[in-house]
Amino acid sequence: MLNWLQTLLGRRSSHPDTLPEALWLNTLLNYPFLARRPVAEHLRLRKLATQFLKRKQFSGAHGLTVTDEMAVAIAAQACLPVLHLGLRWYDDFKGIVVHPGAMLARREVTDGIGVVHRYSEVLLGEAMERGPVTLSWQDVAAAGASAHEGYNVVIHEFIHKIDMRSGVPDGCPPLPSRAAHAAWHAVMQPAYDAFCEQVVMAQRFSGQPPWLDAYGATSPAEFFAVSCEAYFVNRPRFTQDFAALTALFDQFFKTNEAIVQ
Numbered sequence: 001m002l003n004w005l006q007t008l009l010g011r012r013s014s015h016p017d018t019l020p021e022a023l024w025l026n027t028l029l030n031y032p033f034l035a036r037r038p039v040a041e042h043l044r045l046r047k048l049a050t051q052f053l054k055r056k057q058f059s060g061a062h063g064l065t066v067t068d069e070m071a072v073a074i075a076a077q078a079c080l081p082v083l084h085l086g087l088r089w090y091d092d093f094k095g096i097v098v099h100p101g102a103m104l105a106r107r108e109v110t111d112g113i114g115v116v117h118r119y120s121e122v123l124l125g126e127a128m129e130r131g132p133v134t135l136s137w138q139d140v141a142a143a144g145a146s147a148h149e150g151y152n153v154v155i156h157e158f159i160h161k162i163d164m165r166s167g168v169p170d171g172c173p174p175l176p177s178r179a180a181h182a183a184w185h186a187v188m189q190p191a192y193d194a195f196c197e198q199v200v201m202a203q204r205f206s207g208q209p210p211w212l213d214a215y216g217a218t219s220p221a222e223f224f225a226v227s228c229e230a231y232f233v234n235r236p237r238f239t240q241d242f243a244a245l246t247a248l249f250d251q252f253f254k255t256n257e258a259i260v261q
Protein backbone atom coordinates (compact mmCIF):
# COMPACT_ATOMS: atom_id res chain seq x y z
CA MET A 1 0.00 0.00 0.00
CA LEU A 2 1.55 3.24 -1.16
CA ASN A 3 4.91 2.64 0.47
CA TRP A 4 6.60 5.69 -0.91
CA LEU A 5 3.54 7.83 -0.39
CA GLN A 6 3.13 6.68 3.18
CA THR A 7 6.73 7.56 3.84
CA LEU A 8 6.20 10.94 2.23
CA LEU A 9 3.15 11.69 4.33
CA GLY A 10 4.37 10.15 7.55
CA ARG A 11 7.97 11.30 7.88
CA ARG A 12 10.16 14.17 6.99
CA SER A 13 11.70 13.59 3.63
CA SER A 14 14.77 15.32 2.28
CA HIS A 15 12.93 15.79 -1.02
CA PRO A 16 9.32 16.17 0.02
CA ASP A 17 8.15 17.64 -3.27
CA THR A 18 9.76 15.21 -5.63
CA LEU A 19 8.49 11.85 -6.77
CA PRO A 20 11.18 9.18 -6.70
CA GLU A 21 13.01 9.04 -10.03
CA ALA A 22 12.28 5.36 -10.70
CA LEU A 23 8.57 5.74 -10.11
CA TRP A 24 8.38 8.77 -12.35
CA LEU A 25 10.39 7.24 -15.19
CA ASN A 26 8.30 4.10 -14.99
CA THR A 27 5.16 6.23 -15.43
CA LEU A 28 6.61 7.98 -18.49
CA LEU A 29 7.55 4.60 -19.92
CA ASN A 30 4.05 3.19 -19.44
CA TYR A 31 2.32 6.29 -20.78
CA PRO A 32 4.26 7.52 -23.84
CA PHE A 33 1.80 10.38 -24.41
CA LEU A 34 3.18 11.87 -21.17
CA ALA A 35 6.79 11.22 -22.18
CA ARG A 36 6.24 13.01 -25.52
CA ARG A 37 5.28 16.29 -23.84
CA PRO A 38 7.85 19.11 -23.65
CA VAL A 39 10.55 18.63 -21.01
CA ALA A 40 9.50 21.80 -19.19
CA GLU A 41 6.05 20.27 -18.71
CA HIS A 42 7.58 17.09 -17.24
CA LEU A 43 9.02 19.03 -14.32
CA ARG A 44 5.76 20.81 -13.70
CA LEU A 45 3.70 17.65 -14.04
CA ARG A 46 5.96 15.70 -11.69
CA LYS A 47 5.66 18.38 -9.02
CA LEU A 48 1.92 18.72 -9.45
CA ALA A 49 1.44 14.94 -9.32
CA THR A 50 3.36 14.85 -6.03
CA GLN A 51 1.10 17.51 -4.53
CA PHE A 52 -1.94 15.67 -5.89
CA LEU A 53 -0.83 12.47 -4.14
CA LYS A 54 -0.44 14.32 -0.88
CA ARG A 55 -3.93 15.76 -1.07
CA LYS A 56 -5.93 12.79 -2.33
CA GLN A 57 -6.86 9.53 -0.69
CA PHE A 58 -6.66 6.35 -2.73
CA SER A 59 -8.58 3.22 -1.92
CA GLY A 60 -8.92 -0.10 -3.72
CA ALA A 61 -12.27 -1.82 -4.18
CA HIS A 62 -12.89 -5.59 -4.23
CA GLY A 63 -9.62 -6.36 -2.48
CA LEU A 64 -7.44 -4.38 -4.89
CA THR A 65 -4.24 -3.02 -3.39
CA VAL A 66 -3.36 0.39 -4.80
CA THR A 67 0.41 0.43 -5.25
CA ASP A 68 2.67 3.46 -5.56
CA GLU A 69 2.92 2.78 -9.31
CA MET A 70 -0.86 2.81 -9.69
CA ALA A 71 -1.33 5.97 -7.64
CA VAL A 72 1.42 7.81 -9.53
CA ALA A 73 -0.01 6.70 -12.88
CA ILE A 74 -3.42 8.07 -11.94
CA ALA A 75 -1.99 11.27 -10.45
CA ALA A 76 0.13 12.07 -13.50
CA GLN A 77 -2.79 11.64 -15.90
CA ALA A 78 -5.24 13.48 -13.67
CA CYS A 79 -2.87 16.44 -13.41
CA LEU A 80 -2.44 16.86 -17.16
CA PRO A 81 -5.64 18.93 -17.64
CA VAL A 82 -4.78 21.21 -14.69
CA LEU A 83 -1.09 21.58 -15.48
CA HIS A 84 -1.58 25.33 -15.95
CA LEU A 85 -4.90 25.76 -14.16
CA GLY A 86 -3.68 24.43 -10.82
CA LEU A 87 -4.83 21.79 -8.35
CA ARG A 88 -7.47 24.06 -6.82
CA TRP A 89 -9.77 22.83 -9.58
CA TYR A 90 -9.81 19.46 -7.83
CA ASP A 91 -10.17 20.70 -4.27
CA ASP A 92 -13.86 19.75 -3.86
CA PHE A 93 -13.08 16.09 -3.20
CA LYS A 94 -10.46 13.79 -1.72
CA GLY A 95 -11.29 10.20 -2.60
CA ILE A 96 -10.16 8.17 -5.57
CA VAL A 97 -11.56 4.65 -5.65
CA VAL A 98 -9.82 2.13 -7.88
CA HIS A 99 -11.64 -0.97 -9.05
CA PRO A 100 -9.78 -3.91 -10.62
CA GLY A 101 -11.88 -3.68 -13.80
CA ALA A 102 -15.12 -2.32 -15.22
CA MET A 103 -17.94 -1.72 -12.74
CA LEU A 104 -21.57 -2.63 -12.96
CA ALA A 105 -23.74 0.19 -11.66
CA ARG A 106 -27.42 -0.28 -10.93
CA ARG A 107 -29.52 2.59 -12.24
CA GLU A 108 -33.11 3.55 -11.74
CA VAL A 109 -35.06 6.13 -13.73
CA THR A 110 -38.70 7.14 -13.61
CA ASP A 111 -40.18 7.99 -16.98
CA GLY A 112 -42.78 10.63 -17.87
CA ILE A 113 -45.74 8.42 -16.95
CA GLY A 114 -44.27 7.33 -13.61
CA VAL A 115 -42.94 3.92 -14.62
CA VAL A 116 -39.68 3.04 -12.86
CA HIS A 117 -37.04 1.45 -15.06
CA ARG A 118 -34.18 -0.44 -13.45
CA TYR A 119 -31.09 -1.37 -15.43
CA SER A 120 -27.38 -2.01 -15.08
CA GLU A 121 -24.67 0.03 -16.74
CA VAL A 122 -21.05 -0.97 -17.34
CA LEU A 123 -18.75 1.83 -16.22
CA LEU A 124 -15.01 2.31 -16.70
CA GLY A 125 -15.06 5.28 -14.37
CA GLU A 126 -17.36 7.69 -12.62
CA ALA A 127 -17.08 11.22 -11.22
CA MET A 128 -19.53 12.37 -8.58
CA GLU A 129 -20.31 16.01 -7.98
CA ARG A 130 -18.33 17.03 -4.85
CA GLY A 131 -17.64 13.31 -4.36
CA PRO A 132 -15.00 10.75 -5.28
CA VAL A 133 -13.68 9.70 -8.66
CA THR A 134 -13.95 5.99 -9.40
CA LEU A 135 -11.71 4.32 -11.97
CA SER A 136 -11.22 0.88 -13.51
CA TRP A 137 -7.54 0.01 -13.12
CA GLN A 138 -7.67 -2.29 -16.14
CA ASP A 139 -8.53 0.73 -18.29
CA VAL A 140 -6.10 3.10 -16.56
CA ALA A 141 -3.34 0.56 -17.19
CA ALA A 142 -4.28 0.30 -20.88
CA ALA A 143 -4.13 4.07 -21.42
CA GLY A 144 -0.65 3.99 -22.98
CA ALA A 145 -1.83 1.75 -25.81
CA SER A 146 -5.32 3.23 -26.16
CA ALA A 147 -3.97 6.79 -26.61
CA HIS A 148 -3.68 5.92 -30.28
CA GLU A 149 -7.50 5.83 -30.40
CA GLY A 150 -7.84 8.90 -28.20
CA TYR A 151 -9.07 7.02 -25.10
CA ASN A 152 -8.17 7.95 -21.55
CA VAL A 153 -10.45 7.10 -18.65
CA VAL A 154 -8.57 9.22 -16.07
CA ILE A 155 -8.70 12.38 -18.15
CA HIS A 156 -12.35 11.68 -19.00
CA GLU A 157 -13.45 11.55 -15.37
CA PHE A 158 -11.34 14.51 -14.26
CA ILE A 159 -12.73 16.62 -17.11
CA HIS A 160 -16.18 15.87 -15.67
CA LYS A 161 -14.82 17.18 -12.37
CA ILE A 162 -13.69 20.42 -14.06
CA ASP A 163 -17.06 20.68 -15.82
CA MET A 164 -18.88 20.18 -12.48
CA ARG A 165 -17.17 23.19 -10.94
CA SER A 166 -20.03 25.22 -12.42
CA GLY A 167 -22.77 22.78 -11.34
CA VAL A 168 -24.39 19.97 -13.30
CA PRO A 169 -21.96 18.92 -16.06
CA ASP A 170 -23.04 20.53 -19.32
CA GLY A 171 -19.90 20.51 -21.46
CA CYS A 172 -18.83 23.98 -20.34
CA PRO A 173 -16.33 24.61 -17.53
CA PRO A 174 -16.47 27.71 -15.33
CA LEU A 175 -15.58 30.72 -17.44
CA PRO A 176 -14.96 34.33 -16.39
CA SER A 177 -17.72 36.12 -18.29
CA ARG A 178 -20.87 35.84 -20.38
CA ALA A 179 -18.83 36.67 -23.44
CA ALA A 180 -16.48 33.78 -22.66
CA HIS A 181 -19.46 31.43 -22.30
CA ALA A 182 -20.89 32.61 -25.61
CA ALA A 183 -17.51 32.14 -27.29
CA TRP A 184 -17.22 28.63 -25.82
CA HIS A 185 -20.63 27.55 -27.04
CA ALA A 186 -20.08 29.15 -30.44
CA VAL A 187 -17.27 26.63 -31.00
CA MET A 188 -18.55 23.60 -29.05
CA GLN A 189 -22.15 23.53 -30.24
CA PRO A 190 -21.53 23.24 -34.00
CA ALA A 191 -18.76 20.68 -33.36
CA TYR A 192 -21.11 18.63 -31.17
CA ASP A 193 -24.00 18.87 -33.66
CA ALA A 194 -21.81 17.78 -36.56
CA PHE A 195 -20.35 14.93 -34.50
CA CYS A 196 -23.80 13.65 -33.47
CA GLU A 197 -24.87 13.73 -37.09
CA GLN A 198 -21.82 11.73 -38.12
CA VAL A 199 -22.49 9.15 -35.40
CA VAL A 200 -26.15 8.79 -36.47
CA MET A 201 -25.18 8.48 -40.13
CA ALA A 202 -22.64 5.78 -39.26
CA GLN A 203 -24.98 3.82 -37.00
CA ARG A 204 -28.15 4.00 -39.07
CA PHE A 205 -27.00 4.47 -42.63
CA SER A 206 -23.60 2.74 -42.70
CA GLY A 207 -21.75 6.04 -43.05
CA GLN A 208 -18.08 6.52 -42.19
CA PRO A 209 -17.75 6.10 -38.38
CA PRO A 210 -16.00 9.03 -36.67
CA TRP A 211 -12.50 8.55 -35.28
CA LEU A 212 -13.52 10.07 -31.95
CA ASP A 213 -15.37 7.74 -29.57
CA ALA A 214 -19.08 7.75 -30.50
CA TYR A 215 -19.88 7.87 -26.77
CA GLY A 216 -19.25 11.61 -27.11
CA ALA A 217 -22.61 11.92 -28.90
CA THR A 218 -24.42 11.00 -25.65
CA SER A 219 -24.55 14.59 -24.35
CA PRO A 220 -22.57 17.87 -24.47
CA ALA A 221 -20.89 16.88 -21.17
CA GLU A 222 -19.70 13.56 -22.60
CA PHE A 223 -18.61 15.28 -25.81
CA PHE A 224 -16.44 17.65 -23.76
CA ALA A 225 -14.93 14.74 -21.77
CA VAL A 226 -14.35 12.51 -24.80
CA SER A 227 -12.89 15.40 -26.84
CA CYS A 228 -10.48 16.29 -24.04
CA GLU A 229 -9.30 12.67 -23.75
CA ALA A 230 -8.25 12.78 -27.40
CA TYR A 231 -6.91 16.35 -27.20
CA PHE A 232 -4.55 15.41 -24.37
CA VAL A 233 -3.38 11.98 -25.54
CA ASN A 234 -3.44 12.23 -29.34
CA ARG A 235 -3.46 15.90 -30.24
CA PRO A 236 -2.37 15.52 -33.91
CA ARG A 237 -5.16 13.06 -34.78
CA PHE A 238 -7.76 14.97 -32.77
CA THR A 239 -6.80 18.22 -34.51
CA GLN A 240 -7.33 16.65 -37.92
CA ASP A 241 -11.05 16.41 -37.13
CA PHE A 242 -11.48 19.20 -34.58
CA ALA A 243 -9.03 22.04 -35.26
CA ALA A 244 -11.42 24.62 -33.78
CA LEU A 245 -11.68 22.60 -30.55
CA THR A 246 -7.90 22.29 -30.26
CA ALA A 247 -7.66 26.10 -30.42
CA LEU A 248 -10.47 26.48 -27.87
CA PHE A 249 -8.93 23.95 -25.47
CA ASP A 250 -5.47 25.50 -25.86
CA GLN A 251 -6.94 28.78 -24.77
CA PHE A 252 -8.77 27.29 -21.80
CA PHE A 253 -6.21 24.82 -20.49
CA LYS A 254 -3.08 26.86 -21.15
CA THR A 255 -4.05 30.43 -20.47
CA ASN A 256 -7.19 30.47 -18.39
CA GLU A 257 -5.55 30.43 -14.97
CA ALA A 258 -7.50 29.69 -11.85
CA ILE A 259 -11.08 30.60 -12.55
CA VAL A 260 -12.57 28.45 -9.85
CA GLN A 261 -16.07 28.95 -8.53
Ligand SMILES: [Zn+2]
Nearest residue numbers: 156160222225
Ligand atom coordinates in the same frame (compact mmCIF):
# COMPACT_ATOMS: atom_id res chain seq x y z
ZN1 LIG B 1 -18.46 10.54 -18.94
